[in-house]
Amino acid sequence: MKTILVIGAGKSSSTLIKYLIENAEKENWKILIVDRDKKLITDKTKNHSSTEAFELDMMNEEARKPLIEKSDVVISMLPARFHIPIIEDCIKYKKHVITPSYVTSEIKAFNDEAEKAGILIMNELGLDPGIDHMSAMRILDHVKNLGGEIKYFESFTGGLVAPESDNNPWNYKFTWNPRNVVLAGQGSAAKFIQRGRYKYIPYNRLFRRSEVIDIEGYGKFEGYANRDSLKYRKIYGLENIPTIYRGTLRRVGFSRAWNNLVQIGATDDSYVMEGSASMTHRDFINSFLAYNPYDSVELKFRYYMRIDQDDAVWDKLVWLGLFENTPIGLNEDASPAQILQAIMEKKMNLEPGDKDMIVMYHKIGFKILDKHREINSWVVVEGKDQTYTAMSDTVGLPLGIFTKYLLRGDIKCKGVRLPIRREVYKPVLDELESYGIRFSEIEFETTKEEARLQ
Amino acid sequence: MKTILVIGAGKSSSTLIKYLIENAEKENWKILIVDRDKKLITDKTKNHSSTEAFELDMMNEEARKPLIEKSDVVISMLPARFHIPIIEDCIKYKKHVITPSYVTSEIKAFNDEAEKAGILIMNELGLDPGIDHMSAMRILDHVKNLGGEIKYFESFTGGLVAPESDNNPWNYKFTWNPRNVVLAGQGSAAKFIQRGRYKYIPYNRLFRRSEVIDIEGYGKFEGYANRDSLKYRKIYGLENIPTIYRGTLRRVGFSRAWNNLVQIGATDDSYVMEGSASMTHRDFINSFLAYNPYDSVELKFRYYMRIDQDDAVWDKLVWLGLFENTPIGLNEDASPAQILQAIMEKKMNLEPGDKDMIVMYHKIGFKILDKHREINSWVVVEGKDQTYTAMSDTVGLPLGIFTKYLLRGDIKCKGVRLPIRREVYKPVLDELESYGIRFSEIEFETTKEEARLQ
Numbered sequence: 001m002k003t004i005l006v007i008g009a010g011k012s013s014s015t016l017i018k019y020l021i022e023n024a025e026k027e028n029w030k031i032l033i034v035d036r037d038k039k040l041i042t043d044k045t046k047n048h049s050s051t052e053a054f055e056l057d058m059m060n061e062e063a064r065k066p067l068i069e070k071s072d073v074v075i076s077m078l079p080a081r082f083h084i085p086i087i088e089d090c091i092k093y094k095k096h097v098i099t100p101s102y103v104t105s106e107i108k109a110f111n112d113e114a115e116k117a118g119i120l121i122m123n124e125l126g127l128d129p130g131i132d133h134m135s136a137m138r139i140l141d142h143v144k145n146l147g148g149e150i151k152y153f154e155s156f157t158g159g160l161v162a163p164e165s166d167n168n169p170w171n172y173k174f175t176w177n178p179r180n181v182v183l184a185g186q187g188s189a190a191k192f193i194q195r196g197r198y199k200y201i202p203y204n205r206l207f208r209r210s211e212v213i214d215i216e217g218y219g220k221f222e223g224y225a226n227r228d229s230l231k232y233r234k235i236y237g238l239e240n241i242p243t244i245y246r247g248t249l250r251r252v253g254f255s256r257a258w259n260n261l262v263q264i265g266a267t268d269d270s271y272v273m274e275g276s277a278s279m280t281h282r283d284f285i286n287s288f289l290a291y292n293p294y295d296s297v298e299l300k301f302r303y304y305m306r307i308d309q310d311d312a313v314w315d316k317l318v319w320l321g322l323f324e325n326t327p328i329g330l331n332e333d334a335s336p337a338q339i340l341q342a343i344m345e346k347k348m349n350l351e352p353g354d355k356d357m358i359v360m361y362h363k364i365g366f367k368i369l370d371k372h373r374e375i376n377s378w379v380v381v382e383g384k385d386q387t388y389t390a391m392s393d394t395v396g397l398p399l400g401i402f403t404k405y406l407l408r409g410d411i412k413c414k415g416v417r418l419p420i421r422r423e424v425y426k427p428v429l430d431e432l433e434s435y436g437i438r439f440s441e442i443e444f445e446t447t448k449e450e451a452r453l454q
Numbered sequence: 455m456k457t458i459l460v461i462g463a464g465k466s467s468s469t470l471i472k473y474l475i476e477n478a479e480k481e482n483w484k485i486l487i488v489d490r491d492k493k494l495i496t497d498k499t500k501n502h503s504s505t506e507a508f509e510l511d512m513m514n515e516e517a518r519k520p521l522i523e524k525s526d527v528v529i530s531m532l533p534a535r536f537h538i539p540i541i542e543d544c545i546k547y548k549k550h551v552i553t554p555s556y557v558t559s560e561i562k563a564f565n566d567e568a569e570k571a572g573i574l575i576m577n578e579l580g581l582d583p584g585i586d587h588m589s590a591m592r593i594l595d596h597v598k599n600l601g602g603e604i605k606y607f608e609s610f611t612g613g614l615v616a617p618e619s620d621n622n623p624w625n626y627k628f629t630w631n632p633r634n635v636v637l638a639g640q641g642s643a644a645k646f647i648q649r650g651r652y653k654y655i656p657y658n659r660l661f662r663r664s665e666v667i668d669i670e671g672y673g674k675f676e677g678y679a680n681r682d683s684l685k686y687r688k689i690y691g692l693e694n695i696p697t698i699y700r701g702t703l704r705r706v707g708f709s710r711a712w713n714n715l716v717q718i719g720a721t722d723d724s725y726v727m728e729g730s731a732s733m734t735h736r737d738f739i740n741s742f743l744a745y746n747p748y749d750s751v752e753l754k755f756r757y758y759m760r761i762d763q764d765d766a767v768w769d770k771l772v773w774l775g776l777f778e779n780t781p782i783g784l785n786e787d788a789s790p791a792q793i794l795q796a797i798m799e800k801k802m803n804l805e806p807g808d809k810d811m812i813v814m815y816h817k818i819g820f821k822i823l824d825k826h827r828e829i830n831s832w833v834v835v836e837g838k839d840q841t842y843t844a845m846s847d848t849v850g851l852p853l854g855i856f857t858k859y860l861l862r863g864d865i866k867c868k869g870v871r872l873p874i875r876r877e878v879y880k881p882v883l884d885e886l887e888s889y890g891i892r893f894s895e896i897e898f899e900t901t902k903e904e905a906r907l908q
Contacts, residue, residue: 188725194745198728200790201742202719204658209744230728265656271642274652274684288655290663291648336654 001028002407005067007058007086008077009035009044012100012126014387015396016075017044017051023404024050032067034058044387058086069093073406075399076101083107091117096406100126100395103418111416121416122424125402126395128157131379131432132360133235133418134398134425135439139364139375140236141422148366148373150241153232155362156213156223158249159391162355162382163218169316171251173348175356175383175391182267182341184248190225192245193233201225207259212252213361215378216440221359223247224255235418249359257316260305261340264288269337276333281324284339298323320347356383358390365446372448377441394437401431455482456861459521461512461540462531463489463498466554466580468841469850470529471498471505477858478504486521488512498841512540523547527860529853530555537561545571550860554580554849557872565870575870576878579856581848582611585833585886586814587689587872588852588879589893593818593829594690595876602820602827604695607686610667610677610815612703613845616836617672619808623770625705627802629810629837629845636721636795638702644679646699647687655679661713666706667815669832670894675813677701678709689874703813711770714759715794718742723791730787735778738793752777774801809837812844819900826902831895848891855885 004020006013020031031051033041038055045051056063059082068074068089073096076086080101087110090097094117103123114121124130136155143150160166161173174181190201201209210222229246233239250258261267265288273279273287282297289300301307301323307314317323321343328342350356361378383389402419405411405427412423419425432438458474460467474485485505487495492509499505510517513536522528522543527550530540534555541564544551548571557577568575578584590609597604614620615627628635644655655663664676683700687693704712715721719742727733727741736751743754755761755777761768771777775797784796804810815832837843856873859865859881866877873879886892 189719189722191725195747197745198741199743199745200719200722200727202717202722204717205719263656263658265643265654265659268643268654268656271645271654273654287652289653291651291653293649 001030002072003030003032003070004403004407005071005074006031006033006077007074009033009037009040010077011389012392012395013077014044014389015392016077016399017396018388019397019400020403021045021048021050023400024048027404027407029407032071034067058082061085065089065093068095071095073098073403075099075403080104087121090119090121094119096120096122098122098125098399098403098406100124100130100399102129103416108416115415118414120406120411120414122402122406122419123416124418125398127358127391127398128360130398130419131394131429131437132157133420134429135360135377135379136236136362136364137420137422137425138429139362139377139441140238143364143366143368143375146368148368150238150364150366151372152243152245152363152365153236153238153241154211154243154245154247154364155232155360156221156247156249157358157360158221158223160249160251160357160359161350162357162390165350165354165356166251168347169312169319170254170257170348172254173350173354173356174345175350175389178341178345178348179337182337182344183269185224185227186267186269187227190227190229192225192229193241194243194245196242198230204262207255207262210250210255211247213249215359215361215380218359218380220252221249221361222252222255223249223361235420243365249361253312253316257313260307260313260317263305264301266336266340269335272333272335273339274333276328276339277330279328279339281321281326281328281343284328284336284343285322320344350386352386355385356389356391357381358394365448372446373443374446374448375441375443377439379437379439381437393435397432397435397437398428401428455484456526457484457486457524458857458861459525459528460485460487460531461489461528463487463491463494464531465843466846466849467531468498468843469846470531470854471850472842473851473854474857475499475502475504477854478502481858481861483861486525488521512536515539519543519547522549525549527552527857529553529857534558541575544573544575548573550574550576552576552579552853552857552860554578554584554853556583557870562870569869572868574860574865574868576856576860576873577870578872579852581812581845581852582814584852584873585848585883585891586611587874588883589814589831589833590690590816590818591874591876591879592883593816593831593895594692597818597820597822597829600822602822604692604818604820605826606697606699606817606819607690607692607695608665608697608699608701608817609686610675610701610703610813612675612677612813614703614705614811614813615804616809616811616844619804619810620705622801623766623773624708624711624802626708627804627808627810628799629804629843632795632799632802633791636791636798637723639678639681640721640723641681644681644683646679646683647695648697648699650696652684658716661709661716664704664709665701667703669813669815669834672813672834674706675703675815676706676709677703677815689872697819703815707766707770711767714761714767714771717759718755720790720794723789726787726789727793728787730782730793731784733782733793735775735780735782735797738782738790738797739776774798804840806840809839810843810845811836812848819902826900827897828900828902829895829897831893833891833893835891847889851886851889851891852882855882 034054035041036057041053058064076099091113096119159175185203185206192199210224213221226246229244286297358381364375381390488508489495490511495507512518530553545567550573613629639657639660646653664678667675680700683698740751812835818829835844
């Protein structure tokens, strides 16, 4: 019998726990699940006999160590900043660790110790990062094996609302952390490379330089650039690729409307607005507009942003309630970004019965036998309900499937790793297909040597 | 005989040293001047008998202490971050300290110790901060003494090029630290208050919301908002003023053109551009534009920024050499802001014979005996040459004049101070007039109860 320790039983663990329970008997697993809130665990396990629930704080060393000691593999679903003490104990007790989080330089530094202990620290094994790596590497390895030379690589992922639940003018609802949506793209400029030339898009232009992607059966999406596309050259072994671009998908029209909120300063998280606890939505917007005792906030906004009143952008802004004389309702003064999030959460949260949707799209150009060819590969995953969401499925299933193959002894690699090798991605992608997560692919000859990015 | 210690003999100390030498005999002063480069000192003193030059690093404790010990007052012209050890020694040896730098919370914390030692730590005694405080407080005290209620306060300062040397389409040259010009306005949003309502302008909009100021004999200027106007409410005792706004002056048209460089991302200082050491100006600009092997960088830029080819903005951008195939010429990869600065320095540095100009303008509205009135007060100072610049005069003279009255025993205040009390500003402003730094003032009745800010 093998023992799996799952740390964290929040929203994103639903499908993972379901998968582990479904495979427990056949694989002869015992599943230990830890959370600070036991109800989160039992809601998901229904006290299934293969599971054992522990209500405790994994930052408590005394409580943590014995649980890790008696496990064979540890899956940490905690926020990334909590992984370190868990990894330290896993090295001490020689237990594998798996997380869906981005690998950090702090975690990378454990590589030698992990190899010495004979354990695997597998990171970025969720959706994005996770399925994006695996599905991209499958194509890249295939092309390279045929002798093709990769000329461009573009990849887009988006967490959206399913078409049947898509009933607002933004074609968007919060299906994940709303704060990350409001702050998306902030920090340094977006960086990518095109035909060997570095390209930079500052935050204030990011949402005006999107690329349109058409997905069969789902219509058009737009992708805006992620912060750093350059680091994927090294990860994917594409050091000399002339063009690489990664982006985030939204429905067409989202970015142009969102840009107005960026431009007026409503997404700024760098200062607290005095007196904002007692402001209305309308006061909040008016803080960014010139003072005038006679003109309406609406007209000042349209004039400032040059929006025609019959522009679809205007419908989106009005629908969001930005101009309503409704109290924001925060308990204390907050930053513009926090206030905007609070206003958006009144309108954009998923309603009961709503379903989410994940869209991933790769475009890979290569040269083979003096011909230019392109592969487009995409997957769309719709959630089943508000527990087994597309997000929960696409994060939890790769973790669960990989754990199975690891415990069967099929995975040989050790040390700090990402899921970019065939040994890892093949079994995971193959089994994902049986859960309906199957990439469609087309390949064709093209006259273009290069992608046309904006 | 009194001894004055001047620390730092750079560009901004020229007029200060000249003033001290001119007054040394009559006032019975000995002037000690320290710099790491003795030539900077002797260029300015010509070994005048009242002066003594010391080539040493004031961060060297051994060297510093004896000099401070034998002085009566210390004037520190070093960058603000070097003041702390000097202030600590001044407290120890009970010596007054004067600086033109912004007071920091670290310096404010010395207040009790300074009062106990019976010394004065006078900060912000240059131009801006400095003359702005003094000239504003003179008007504000006057209005308050008459029983007026201050309704709005606006204040603008700019370091520009004198009309006779103004020969480029930006009507601007670097007369002070170019890096501060390139980074101006970055960080948090500009904050001010208008008719009791907080207003915020994000960086990406800052240069599109300028206010035009007309100064008799000098024509039109535009002012864009400084980062934090709000803190001046407390400094000037205007806690309940409904409208306060401080800004920076440029010639009309500067901001609209500069905004294009902000928008494309050329003023970003948050990342290093890979390969930029070997780029040309044109490559640099092209990094911010969409890839296209056929369109010109010029057309892509005009299209991206929606600039007509006959717009004066376009002349400014072309004149700057942004589209030239000239190597940038930096020794290593740099941030966009550093590269833009390097390009601008090729065109915008003062040429031999060029003169600088300082413009300061206050607009103060108040209510008195049920009438609304407004005072406009302004001064324009032109430099004499490249040593005795307007900047050097307006920083050095307040420091020198104040030092004289302090050593005469006319200044009674102790502790950490700003030049906002009549005891301080009156003698300084009065004597500045004999050097041609004289504020013009008009006062008139107005129907406006409020300023109209953008």
